Amino acid sequence: MQRKDEGDEAAERPGGLRLRKKLATRQRISDVATSLFAARGFDRVTVAEVAEAAGVSTMTVFNHFPRKEDLFLDRIPEGVEVVTSAVHDRAEDESPLAALRRVLLDLADRRHPLSAVGDRFPHFWQVVLDSPALRARTREGLAEAEDALAAALAHDRGTRPDDPRTRLFAALVVAAYRCVYTGTAARLMAGESADDVVEDHRRRLNDAFDALARALEA
Known part of the structure; x- marks a missing residue:
């Protein structure tokens, strides 16, 4: 039987799964926001519109990005x-x-x-x-x-x-x-x-x- 490495085991732990889901959500929000900002301009897009397009609540957006500007400047x-x-x-x-x-x-x-x-x-x-x-x-x-x-x-x-x-x-x-x-x-x-x-x-x-x-x- 092939032995799992420590990274695989960590990814399967509940905490590791939660972290991966959190990071995936953050990336999805950022990607959606970037697309909207690029298409319409940063100042013409609201956080509520980003949330709706990403399929999350506005509160979830702010949980990941304290400021609207950080949705675009996420690096x-x-x-x-x-x-x-x-x-x-x-x-x-x-x-x-x-x-x-x-x-x-x-x-x-x-x-x-x-x-x-x-x-x-x-x-x-x-x-x-x-x-x-x-x-x-x-x-x-x-x-x-x-x-x-x-x-x-x-x-x-x-x-x-x-x-x-x-x-x-x-x-x-x-x-x-x-x-x-x-x-x-x-x-x-x-x-x-x-x-x-x-x-x-x-x-x-x-x-x-x-x-x-x-x-x-x-």
Whole structure:
């Protein structure tokens, strides 16, 4: 008889099944919302309409997404997790800056949505650009990533998250990546393909982290 691995057993436990159902519901709501927002514009779709189309109650929508904007910008928590995990899970001989560079380059290689490198992303960005609420939430998401990165660095260094050098490190990393990301996004929205821009994206990301390394070591 073939032996089940621990992942299979965990998935069959009641708690594992509930989690999978919860994640599936969350993904369905997000997918439905994204389709509606893309078709009609973010500001023209209500949460009640999203709930009806997804076959859930409005309360269920808000249980998964505290704010309407998070239905569309549902990867903000993932972005926060990416930068904090880069610091916490790196090898002992790898610096935080090197770990962040490695992780962000890997996102580009995988054409991950958080990398900006992908042919299907320009329509998504246009929805964001057309909505003041989504633009504001995007700025908040960047601030959340900066705060989380500062906290991760402080924990790693044994300092306080509001330590000036720690805050500067986090702010510079987020600003550098935002600059690279928006540059790539602008080229894709102008009609270039992901294959056209990926090498330049990697070059600019490496240039940005080289500059950060020089500035932070000074």
